[in-house]
Structures are given as structure tokens and as C-alpha cells.
Amino acid sequence: MDTTAIDRTAMDRTAMDRTAFLFPGQGSQRVGMGLHLLQERPDLLDLYYRPADEILSLPLSTLCWEGPVEALRDTAVTQPAVFLTSLATLEVLRGRGAAPDVVAGHSLGEYTALVAADVLDWTDALRLVRRRGELMSAVNESVPGSMAAVIGLDLATVEEICAEVTRECGQVVEVANDNEPAQAVVSGQAGAVARVREEAERRGATKAVALDVGAPFHCSLMAGIEKEFAEELSRVTFRDPRVPFVSGVTADRVTTAGEAVDCLRRQLAGRVRWTGTVRRVAAEGVGRFVEVGPGRVLGGLCRRITPEVPVRATNDERRLAQVLEDFDGPASDENRGRAGTAA
Incomplete structure (x- = not known):
């Protein structure tokens, strides 16, 4: 047996x-x-x-x-x-x-x-x-912010984009959610989040979409x-x-x-x-x-x-x-x- x-x-x-x-x-x-x-x-x-x-x-x-x-x-x-x-x-x-x-x-x-x-x-x-x-x-209410989902890029690339945007504009934007291998959510001040969306799409993201949320969750x-x-x-x-x-x-x-x-x-x-x-x-x-x-x-x-x-x-x-x-x-x-x- x-x-x-x-x-x-x-x-x-x-x-x-x-x-x-x-x-x-x-x-x-x-x-x-x-x-x-x-x-x-x-x-x-x-x-x-x-x-x-x-x-x-x-x-x-x-x-x-x-x-x-x-x-x-x-x-x-x-x-x-x-x-x-x-x-x-x-x-x-x-x-x-x-x-x-x-x-x-x-x-x-x-x-x-x-x-x-x-x-x-x-x-x-x-x-x-x-x-x-x-x-x-x-x-x-005190620091208006937003969030966006970046789809089609790996986590390391999204982290790199966030760091570059923060250096360029001096605003907070960070990875808030590592949701799955090809989806990360970023969070921070509205202008910086918008800039990350633009750069992510330029680097080949399938899409980078704003999320309908009430605050910039899970960031500093x-x-x-x-x-x-x-x-x-x-x-x-x-x-x-x-x-x-x-x-x-x-x-x-x-x-x-x-x-x-x-x-x-x-x-x-x-x-x-x-x-x-x-x-x-x-x-x-x-x-x-x-x-x-x-x-x-x-x-x-x-x-x-x-x-x-x-x-x-x-x-x-x-x-x-x-x-x-x-x-x-x-x-x-x-x-x-x-x-x-x-x-």
C-alpha cells in the first residue's frame, strides 16, 4: 500500500x-x-x-x-x-x-x-x-488629499514614482495599499497624486484611476x-x-x-x-x-x-x-x- x-x-x-x-x-x-x-x-x-x-x-x-x-x-x-x-x-x-x-x-x-x-x-x-x-x-479637511489605483506596474516601480514626485513637488504621496502584484494604491496630497497618475501612465501602467474616497488613507x-x-x-x-x-x-x-x-x-x-x-x-x-x-x-x-x-x-x-x-x-x-x- x-x-x-x-x-x-x-x-x-x-x-x-x-x-x-x-x-x-x-x-x-x-x-x-x-x-x-x-x-x-x-x-x-x-x-x-x-x-x-x-x-x-x-x-x-x-x-x-x-x-x-x-x-x-x-x-x-x-x-x-x-x-x-x-x-x-x-x-x-x-x-x-x-x-x-x-x-x-x-x-x-x-x-x-x-x-x-x-x-x-x-x-x-x-x-x-x-x-x-x-x-x-x-x-x-485640514490637508485635502486623494488616492489613486495604479494598475499594471509592479510595486517597486510605483514606489520609485512616488519618491520622484515627492522630490520634485515637495508634497506627500506614498504607496498606501499593495493590493496585488500588479495593483498598488497611492495616497497623499491631491496634486502629488495627480502627478503620480500621469507618470505611471507614461511608464506603461494599464491605467491609473482616482478613487472615490473621503481622505488620503494609509499615508503619513x-x-x-x-x-x-x-x-x-x-x-x-x-x-x-x-x-x-x-x-x-x-x-x-x-x-x-x-x-x-x-x-x-x-x-x-x-x-x-x-x-x-x-x-x-x-x-x-x-x-x-x-x-x-x-x-x-x-x-x-x-x-x-x-x-x-x-x-x-x-x-x-x-x-x-x-x-x-x-x-x-x-x-x-x-x-x-x-x-x-x-x-
Whole structure:
């Protein structure tokens, strides 16, 4: 008997059974997000949506479901709205017996990932996300900035262009997101970002497009709010992860509460290392990614980073049903509500 073949088959089966939940960040929002979740779980209204409205003194539920679009573009609204939709999606999955073996989140998405890993209670995470959005918006009011996606150039070339533009014009522009091997997002003062777009296209970028965001995220312009946000973090209870959590700040495992706090502080002005994060998550032996929340942005990035790992989305009724069918877990009282507790 070929025991090597048997062992390899067992390893393959283990990998196929391991699942990573990935949580999206800003840019995934759309009017109507989350409505399909209520069809599956009407109790989400009282479990999360109404409490979130009360906690923030904001009609967040209505803004998620009805808009208007202009309101969802406000960073201070966008961030809690995306968080809440991802949280509700997580609850639906858990209620059907689906549980992750490892979690990660893109920027804002790290907060939902930390709830999934039992590092944060969801109410604390919601308050932090709201305050984070307010502070980021305030930066843009004092130092107007923008962001742009550069597609078709490698990271080193985009870094070189940013450095050249900064030397030439004296304005801040930096790589904010290493999203996948051929896509980097730059962030900084508006004039410098525009100059990077021009130079990137001159050097052969497939395209360099401005992003519709409310502030220059993940660059040194955000450094001024780190201290104030660190004070917000200090008021919240963090626990060591109970589910393996990979940070987009370090592209590595976070194993303690203190490391989680540090990552959330550093991510304001730090680069999102999504390419490295996805590869690190894949190295945990996962056989599938599930994008938990609105949109399908992360799925597209993952397919270009680790094309060998299949990706599922949950952003509409049909795709959510496919994910639930994959797990084929019956709903249970034990699983319902786990995302909202310290369990």
C-alpha cells in the first residue's frame, strides 16, 4: 500500500476543509447592502441593526439599505456601514455552522476580523470604527488629499514614482495599499497624486484611476491622529485571538491582544500589505477564501494573488446561498448570536 499517497490525500482533504474569512474595507459599500441578509435572518434587525443605530445615534441601518449614495461616501458613515454589513454576514454564516479557520481584513475590515477572532466585542468595534472614520475625515479637511489605483506596474516601480514626485513637488504621496502584484494604491496630497497618475501612465501602467474616497488613507498625512486614536483604543478591552488572525499591517499572525492594539494604531498611516497578507493566510493551509461582507473586491484581488485557492462571495442572495450550501451546516441556537458575544 502506498502510504505516501494516503498521507497526501489526507493533507489535501484537510486543506480543502480549512476556510479563511476575509473582510472588506472602504470602497465595498453600496446602497441596499445587507438587505438580502434579513431575508435569511430577520432577527438581525434586533440583534445588530437597531442596537447599532442606538449606539451611534445614527440611522445607520437606513443608510445601508436606502442611502442616499452621497451619505455613504462620508468616511464617518461608510466605515461603520461596511463594518455592520460584514458583521451581519458573519452572523448568518455562523448561524448555519460555518466557522473560519483563519481570518483577515483589508484595512477597515480588520475590525470585523477581530470580532470574528473574539479579540473585540462588536459594540466596541463599532464605536472604534465610527471614531476612526471621523478622525480620518478631519484630516482631509485640514490637508485635502486623494488616492489613486495604479494598475499594471509592479510595486517597486510605483514606489520609485512616488519618491520622484515627492522630490520634485515637495508634497506627500506614498504607496498606501499593495493590493496585488500588479495593483498598488497611492495616497497623499491631491496634486502629488495627480502627478503620480500621469507618470505611471507614461511608464506603461494599464491605467491609473482616482478613487472615490473621503481622505488620503494609509499615508503619513494620517500620522497626526495616531495619538488620539491610541487613546480611544486604550479604553477598549482586547483579548488574545481565539481564531488565527493575520494582520494587513504586518502580513503576519497576531497572537496577543497587545499586538492587535498596535496593528490598529499603526494601520492609520501604515501601508495595507494585502498581497503578503493573502499569501500568509494561504500558507495556513486553507482550501477556500470567503469574502464576508459587501462587494467582491477582495475576491478579485485574491484570484490574482493566489489563483489556486477558490474564492466565494456573500454580497447577494445567490452567492450567499452558494456559500451556505458549501458548508451545509444546519442553523442552531448555539451558533446564533456568537458574533455579538465574547464567546
